[in-house]
Amino acid sequence: MNTTQTPCRELQVLSCRPGTEPTLVDLVLSPPGWTCRAGQFVMIRPLDWGSELVWPRPFSVCDVSDAGLRIFFQVVGRGTRKLAGLQPGQKVAVWGPLGRWFRIDENRPNLILAGGVGIAPFVMLARREKTDNLSMLFGHRLDLCHYPYAEIADRIESEAMRQTTAADIAAFETVLSGRIKTLSGIGQVLACGPEPMLKVVRRYCLMHGTEGQISLENRMACGVGACLGCVGRTVTGEYVQSCVHGPVFDVRDIDLGE
Amino acid sequence: MNTTQTPCRELQVLSCRPGTEPTLVDLVLSPPGWTCRAGQFVMIRPLDWGSELVWPRPFSVCDVSDAGLRIFFQVVGRGTRKLAGLQPGQKVAVWGPLGRWFRIDENRPNLILAGGVGIAPFVMLARREKTDNLSMLFGHRLDLCHYPYAEIADRIESEAMRQTTAADIAAFETVLSGRIKTLSGIGQVLACGPEPMLKVVRRYCLMHGTEGQISLENRMACGVGACLGCVGRTVTGEYVQSCVHGPVFDVRDIDLGE
Amino acid sequence: MDQTVQLGPLTLKNPVITASGTFGYGLEFMRYGDLTALGAICLKGISLAPREGNPTPRIAETPCGMLNAIGLQNVGVKKFLAEKLPYIPPGTTLIANLYAQTPEDFGELAAIFAAQERVAALEVNISCPNVREGGVQFGQDPAMAARVTSAVKKRAGSKPVMVKLSPNVTDVTVIARAAVDAGADMLSLINTLSGMSVDIRTRRSRLANIVGGLSGPAVKPVALRMVHQVTRAVQVPVIGMGGITSAEDVLEFILVGAHAVQVGTFNFMRPDNAFRLVEEVRTLAESLGISSWDEYRGTLRA
């Protein structure tokens, strides 16, 4: 096997910090030597996982540089719980970068809509894009200090809204709708977050005729286009694999089953 | 459930030292508060094992005191490999003490025959027994410093023989045979070690009419007498559970399939 | 929440039963918990005459599971009644697990247990090789399953009869219906899946018997599917099992239609697991706002 051919690497854990909010983890792996675009993802599987959890886990690339490959993730189940326990020096199989990315239009306003850990891919985006035409609206449940929000807000115009009550959620939706409407015909939104949020984004994009890109989080077994497990349904009724044709899709193309 | 009734404890790892010979591990767990006899064993299963390895693992109690429950084990497969990676503070379910123990006859010579990690149960025995009528012959493959040999040799008369070549093994067998013969009618042997060694011990015990006790290491699923997986065959052709009727048996009772 | 489960005439304190062959005669677990707190105990399979069982090795560990070929070693019914039964704490709900090689012997055994006040129900293990017909199992042939069931039912007196189904069949509902039509008061499933494990170095099977029965979490998806199928095919209560190791797993089986569950391999993972499970099931059910098992059972949405 030609090793220069394979983008499947065994990277070392450089740090794994569950922070003060233990459900949010900042994981840094040794530099993979990849170039990569915001919105692309990697598949991750520690070498010592055995076979109880057969699948790797998909995560957006939060950032990648000479300092390493950074992943920002939330503990939601067995796999992320195990990943949160990674120790420096442990080895992790990683392949990628996979899938399609967010496409910025530098000549028009680009508004990031991030929800919770959906903020991850935008760390790299904010660091790399030199345009003034980029801003962010961030919805979050936990205290802002637990997210890499400041890193982004230092570079681009950002606003954060915390959602703890139903009233907060309704308020966020109102702001979302307003921002999306404002961009109609003159800009686009880039959205990443939980599915209910994506449904709201899609509804207002269609309602106001605003262009947008959304990143889907479908269950994935392989990440490389082989299992056909990760498919989303298009508005024309076909199934498309989100690992190769996504995870970032045009908001108009995907049927989120609303 | 009445917790005073259950001898199933969740003990903390106090230390887990793979030593300079990484296949031999000295594990100390927080004190279980049991009384226990040499030759008895415990079943061990770390709380975070998940279900890939469904069974707990059986180990002789190497020693137990206020300092903790000590296990001395060899890495031979997946379970022991995982156990060797235990970190201080991790929790382990432990139940025991289980099974029957070595019975010393203080009025006659008792010769310990230990092979490799089969030395484990005799650490406690040597520490506790005040009799002069106890001595040990130890066969080992790795350098003596990797085993708790000195702890025993400090208390009772001991001899060690290293086996690295076929000639060494033959020499050990000759010594074994001689010692067993010497004890015929006047003393007994207490043997723990790999099955080939136990077969040799048994052959000479029967040949010379020497009394003896041997500790069997049969595969165990439960350790408590429920699964009927651990049975050994008696000379009368019955199956007996080694977890409850052993692991220590009278050498004359068990058919080792020679 | 009221944990009670009604299985026809039989009332269980809760839905957690320990599975036959994995909990001995209960006695082995008395150090680890209160037997009377369990829904019931299915006793180790018992035959008319003592059986010495299969040669060793009899067990092997597999990914998320295990194989066993114990061969139904047991002390025989006489010795069980004399030397084991009297020592099981009163108040423990006991289900006898019957094993025989002919329908007639199954009937004999049923008659013996029918006379035992301490025994609440009979479980009929039809997943055993039928020596008279060359390796085919009673549990793989609907006609034989029916014959065994009616042989037991005829002699069981007032004891409810639970027939335990084998998963090693093309269509489990065919056997299920045959057993119910022949009088089974309830069904339990699954018994073990036939499997193998070999050692590439010694070139031997890890079991002296070559083939053994697979149990543990590995089989849970197959078990859930079969329990789901069977609960929709018959009207009698179904007791589900196969790979249960958590309160969530218990609720999964009830969700697809089981009245109660049995836990097997889980008892080996830790001897107090069954006792802890009773509590964990209660806590989980309450946290989900379930007010009775009747309300939750079989409510899987399409």
Add this chain to the structure above:
Amino acid sequence: MDQTVQLGPLTLKNPVITASGTFGYGLEFMRYGDLTALGAICLKGISLAPREGNPTPRIAETPCGMLNAIGLQNVGVKKFLAEKLPYIPPGTTLIANLYAQTPEDFGELAAIFAAQERVAALEVNISCPNVREGGVQFGQDPAMAARVTSAVKKRAGSKPVMVKLSPNVTDVTVIARAAVDAGADMLSLINTLSGMSVDIRTRRSRLANIVGGLSGPAVKPVALRMVHQVTRAVQVPVIGMGGITSAEDVLEFILVGAHAVQVGTFNFMRPDNAFRLVEEVRTLAESLGISSWDEYRGTLRA
């Protein structure tokens, strides 16, 4: 050691084949290794017309395994030949996996692939629901298995025909013999075990299709047992699969009698696994002093 495996007229470089539905059209894995280094690739199941597959969710993770209910989504044979086949590197040994709902359509597909020089053999997936007979699968009925096999065989020209067996049967040797008697040149097994996984909170199946197929290490003991049974029941080469995730696993299947193996779920665990496995199998076999597969195959001791 010479890794070559002879499957009737078909020679493989080594015994490691990637399983249908888990390796796409091969193209998806070109970044991760050299396709021509594999024993062969079983292509994703292909039907005459394109199929959109089942609704989502289609996959679920289970202990040491996974369930899938993809529903044979595929681009159809025409598009495959035009848009996929030409891009697979020359020198890659390809096995087409055929899926149809009638014996006639199976025959049609076979005829199309018979004309394709690039295709080395045909694998017939008979574990699919037979819509005409209400849910029974071709692979569960010996008569239907035979009909499909001969329909394919008649139109397959010189291509060897491999029939892929379902494990969801009482006696797999009955189906195996039926397929061989109908002309199968070889057999492959096991396809997935029918299973289920449910969410106790949403009260839904984790698969939109409710039921799915179980694969991965969890099923290995069942797979080994069936491969062992089948290799003793028929004379044709048998390709074993089910839960293989290491070189040891590969040798286990060969030890019980398989000529070659397929690896499925393992490809998802890491996309270069199949390539690495080829090397690991070689190393392991050499370390055991095996000089040819013929020498090692089926040498399990009693």
